[in-house]
Amino acid sequence: MQIQLKRIYDPVDQHDGHRVLIDGMWPRGVAKKDAHIDDWYRDIAPSKDLLKWFGHDRDRWEGFYDAYRKELREGDSTLPQTLREHAQKEGLTLLYAAKDEECNNAVVLRDFLKHTR
Numbered sequence: 001m002q003i004q005l006k007r008i009y010d011p012v013d014q015h016d017g018h019r020v021l022i023d024g025m026w027p028r029g030v031a032k033k034d035a036h037i038d039d040w041y042r043d044i045a046p047s048k049d050l051l052k053w054f055g056h057d058r059d060r061w062e063g064f065y066d067a068y069r070k071e072l073r074e075g076d077s078t079l080p081q082t083l084r085e086h087a088q089k090e091g092l093t094l095l096y097a098a099k100d101e102e103c104n105n106a107v108v109l110r111d112f113l114k115h116t117r
Helices: 048-054 058-074 078-089 105-115
Strands: 003-007 018-021 092-096
Touching: 003 105, 018 078, 048 058, 058 105, 078 092, 078 105, 092 105
Parallel strands: 003 092, 018 092
Antiparallel strands: none
8 A cells, every 4th residue: 555645835746646635724824726636635634623632733743643543443444444445455645734744744644544443
């Protein structure tokens, strides 16, 4: 299963495979026609309350990681399976807007997809 993470602002690459935006809101400064996304799964994004609590504060990373995994487990079970299928067939790029490339929802979702069935 090939899953890579990329900021929506990064250039498109021929090896991106299926490109999916996983944020709940459209990223600032990106025109939809220029985004080169295959899907936008708003429903797989962390809840607004969780994002507000996290605030991209690295001191809250572990709590965010655990809480978002719980939301993923309790949410729509078809979306993770659909993403896994894309990852296995053509590769998957999870697109996100956060500036922090190490502590963001894409990291949690990638780990969830790889280690949970």
